[in-house]
């Protein structure tokens with residue numbers, strides 16, 4: 495479903511973001527990318543939908559090269575890829591439902607979406623998405639009146655309304671408290687399992703990665719240094735790779751074994 499073929503990314507200042515990545519992510523996987531700060535996690539994720547352009551190699555999405563795609567074809571591939579950010583990326587002064595409907599813009603003309611003319615089916619889809627993440631009661635609230643966790647659920651609903659087949663989540667819980675973190679990751683897991691949506695998520699916590707992922711990919715200086723199922727991603731193995739122990743940060747042992755910061 496997502497194939498990296500000899501993918502490298504060198505930033506204009508010479509920093510190597512990705513170094514010869516070769517791997518395939520299959521439909522329905524819940525992949526968590528871990529690594530120390532600066533390892534290349536964001537670069538990896540944003541290369542998939544071309545928010546970052548790679549320098550060499552190729553990325554194939556569902557048998558089509560997104561690297562080579564242009565114009566309408568690129569838009570069509572991107573329509574299948576939803577994105578969730580640490581900072582939620584909502585239009586704060588707009589209502590929740592309008593933010594979710596933004597997931598539909600790739601399906602209509604610019605004029606129509608600028609005027610907010612979404613067909614009734616889109617509204618139904620948006621409401622169903624809000625129902626799935628349990629915040630349908632907030633549909634007509636202003637987005638900035640919601641808590642961080644609720645705002646992140648709105649952004650998940652937007653990706654669902656987009657009918658994305660792949661969701662990329664760049665540090666989706668980094669701004670959230672431990673309880674809300676778990677709720678958001680549970681939502682992501684549910685849509686992964688129930689809808690078969692492929693998830694690629696960057697996380698700082700190896701413990702959370704182990705709780706939610708089906709596969710963990712560890713990066714270091716742009717290279718893949720670990721790629722395997724959760725059972726193999728042990729503390730010992732990660733200490734071997736990264737040369738530092740992963741200690742529990744606080745008393746709540748279910749939360750945060752940070753591998754960064």
Ligand SMILES: Nc1ncnc2c1ncn2[C@@H]1O[C@H](COP(=O)(O)OP(=O)(O)OP(=O)(O)O)[C@@H](O)[C@H]1O
Pocket residue numbers: 505506507509510511529530531532533534535536537538754
């Ligand atoms: N626009 C840019 N220009 C130059 N270098 C960049 C740029 N963006 C990222 N880098 C560098 O590329 C490397 C990988 O960065 P990236 O943001 O992908 O890492 P990360 O693992 O997501 O880090 P973090 O956990 O801190 O978010 C780092 O050395 C970073 O400084």
